[in-house]
Amino acid sequence: MRPSIRPDAVLVQAVIAGALSFAHLHDIAEAAGQHGWKAWAYPISVDLLLVAAWRRLRTLRATDGPVRSAWIWFAVALVASLGANVATAGLLDLHQVPAWLRILVAGWPALAFLGGTFLAHNPAPPAQPQTLAPAECDSHPEPAVDPEPVREAVAAPEPAPALPPAPAPVAPPLLAHARKVAAAHLTATGTPIDLDTLRARLGVPTPLAEAIAAQLT
Structure with missing residues (x-):
């Protein structure tokens, strides 16, 4: 089953804008005396410097590095692209290009090469190492030991009756x-004598009557 291709409005807009900007840069370069493949190379150089500066800027922001140099080269490429697009709006006579524009177009390759070199060979600061929590640093935690061992309850011997x-x-x-x-x-009665009767007949105290009754049985 083939995947369905759906046009993306943002992508289409980017392609159209890129093609127009590319054509304007080509027209400026050709009007300034750069003919043939040179006129086609200028738009590529400007757009590549713009993209490289933007990517470098994002990398430096992610690592908290200095972003001044990346901002400078991004601004240079943006001015070159925007200036070429504005210049083709009729502000300049492309049949009689002024000398300063010829100088800028002729000097662009060296400027773009310098910017690309700085962006490529300016190392980003290393990312700060993450500090591990104490629980993460201890890869082999010691087993918890109970300082007071459990003592088995010993049943006390029951007292003898x-x-x-x-x-x-x-x-x-x-x-x-x-x-x-x-x-x-x-x-006389047919029943054994009880304790109270025995005590009364003998006239003795209760403890003595109990002792006598115990010996009678």
Whole structure:
């Protein structure tokens, strides 16, 4: 499939303007006594110097270099092109060209050669090296180390269950009497004697009654 060719208005305008400017420069050069291939070489020389100065100007701007010399040669080429176009508008008699115009046309090759040499051999300043951020400079970062190592939690041993306190010593006669009271209560009621009844029958304090009840079971 062939790509479709669409005319670009800007490109067409540039071609037309370039052709007209080329023809005007050719007419001025031929009127000034430059015939044959010389008259065709003058427009090429002017346009090439204009383009070279503009490209050099853009390069110097991108690298923050001095642009004065590029501006000078751009202005020289622009004046030469614009002057030739204006001169062909009837301001000059191309059949009787003044001597100063002949001198300018004859001296143009040397001037254009000088300008092209300066533009070609004037090195642009080197671009400033980019400063890398600290994170970018360190291509092999060290692994992060935790200053405090993780300590495994050690479970504290569970305390041993407390043993029940040993029953208070009971005198054997009191213990024998308590057994009789408990037996009589069991015979009378059919149920074992409870702690409060035992304490009341024996007339002893609660801790002693608990100790006696523990030994009765």
